[in-house]
């Protein structure tokens with residue numbers, strides 16, 4: 457059996473280091489927002505070249521707290537992509553603002569900057585580009601549109617730790633950025649975790665205040681906040697993974713290169729396109745095919761797991777039925793949701809498993 461992501465295998469490679477660090481944390485008596493969290497925040501801020509990083513409980517909270525820290529709420533509109541995980545829009549709704557969708561680029565599957573401009577109204581306050589599947593969005597063009605209309609840009613970088621755009625890391629490109637350390641993300645912990653990266657120190661301080669019940673001084677509360685803290689055990693594990701992440705991303709890119717080369721002639725498959733000015737870290741390797749269902753069935757028949765990201769665009773979700781959208785509004789995103797499927801990808805996917813996956817995919821072309 458070949459799972460989509462073999463987490464067990466990845467964590468085995470660092471198990472001894474993690475257990476040693478866990479023992480130190482257990483002996484320290486400090487389990488939430490202690491020295492490990494501080495060290496992780498400092499290292500991530502340094503690595504990305506931003507002034508501050510704030511550890512929170514998960515990626516969704518990272519988005520919610522950032523929106524709230526910038527005062528975005530009722531009556532405000534935030535433009536994002538309909539082709540993403542639900543949390544990108546859910547966070548906007550959670551703070552009382554309205555998500556406004558714009559279609560994506562057919563090559564990168566990321567927000568199309570030209571489509572953003574069409575959706576701007578006097579109520580628009582921010583844009584949330586999502587670096588989907590690990591490839592950065594068109595940040596220069598998005599930042600230019602945002603600057604022209606005085607909009608805030610919050611990167612949803614939950615799938616893209618370590619990816620770069622014009623040699624600058626995601627997380628340092630917008631006004632703020634949000635990361636998730638959910639276990640399946642390319643930088644994931646052994647449970648939930650998240651991080652906000654931000655260069656505006658006042659906004660960073662507001663996120664810090666929000667994550668602990670709106671308090672900047674213990675038992676004195678300035679605002680209604682959240683309980684959204686990062687645990688020491690997760691920070692300790694993440695500090696270890698942080699040292700490995702560039703190598704792991706490189707291994708993902710190598711496997712992607714192998715897939716790309718072996719499948720180049722398979723005209724029934726659309727492979728992910730990687731733009732020259734950015735590096736894709738392949739959180740997921742998604743292939744497009746008109747007969748997606750049959751191909752997935754032939755892979756599953758060989759015990760090779762696949763997944764669909766995402767089977768329903770956000771503008772067509774039941775929960776957003778009251779928003780003014782209908783099928784056909786975002787043809788690119790809708791077509792992706794009907795044709796893309798993910799094949800196994802993780803840094804330790806052995807080459808014989810890669811061979812098996814490739815041979816089933818080549819055979820699925822029906823002798824082309």
Ligand SMILES: *Cc1c(COP(=O)(O)O)cnc(C)c1O
Pocket residue numbers: 514515516517540541543544586612614615635636637638648649650
């Ligand atoms: C995973 C993910 C989130 C949410 O992160 P959690 O840690 O699961 O809350 C948000 N946006 C995107 C694009 C994601 O992939």
